[in-house]
Amino acid sequence: MRADVGVVHAGVVRARGSRACGSRARGLRAVALAGAALGLLLAGCSTDPARPSDGAGAVVPALAGPSPPAPVPAEIPGLGPRTRALIHPGTRQALVVTGRGEDSSHATVVLYERNPVGVGARSGSGSGSGTGSGTGSVAAKSTGATVSTTPGWRSVSTVWTARNGRRGWTEHHRMGDLRSPAGVFTLTDAGGRLHDPGTRLPYDQGRAFRASGTNVEGESLREAFDYVVAVDYNRVPGRTPLDWTRPLGAERGGGIWVHVDHGAGTAGCVGVGKPQMRELLRRLDPAARPVVVMGPEEWLGR
Incomplete structure (x- = not known):
């Protein structure tokens, strides 16, 4: 057992x-x-x-995808290729005066600035640019200003109402025709009866800008020349707006200014409101080679 x-x-x-x-x-x-x-x-x-090996354990580098297309610089609205070609490549400020019609004395004005590709530029008060939310603009930390990173032209003012020559526009201005010259002209000199509001342009202030008469429609000119910016049509740039030298001859007229609106058509100048004149003078920068692009809408769109 x-x-x-x-x-x-x-x-x-x-x-x-x-x-x-x-x-x-x-x-x-x-x-x-x-x-x-x-x-x-x-x-x-x-x-x-997702990345293949060469068989020995080494990873084969992935091929780079296509580069994103370069941003297309924005153009100034309403300007056709012929008019844009008249603006110097180095110009970074353009005051655009758009007439309602060839024979109209009513116009609108917008100030534009050109932002080079890859370079930010400060926008001014009253700007139509964005605030940094997907609009090509960012907020500057140090100053609180808005900085645009979008290449090309952008508006830096609101749309201003304006008056031009009583009889409208012409490409061949002559003294006494009551039409504003259409074209692209530099803006190099300023002045006025009132003190300099803070412009970087040469500014000639004095009593010689006081006018006591009336314009072609009988409106008082008493405050019209409180602030002026000389349009470089038939004049010598770099001189006071009061200089009467006429390189093309006296018969081709002259003394074309952007000045304070007196409420009616002009003898050939462009008139805007006094607050807008102050804003314009503070904004214009000789280093930006500012120009005025002026004419009837159809002419500008060529």
């Missing part, structure tokens, strides 16, 4: 040993499989599956 019991006990022991060995083997296989899975997982973390 003891031997039989011993045999049975031994069989039980051997059976238990077999089960223990089987469990140990299954555990080792599970560990091996887990290790392999971990290796694959780690390999997946270290190698971009």
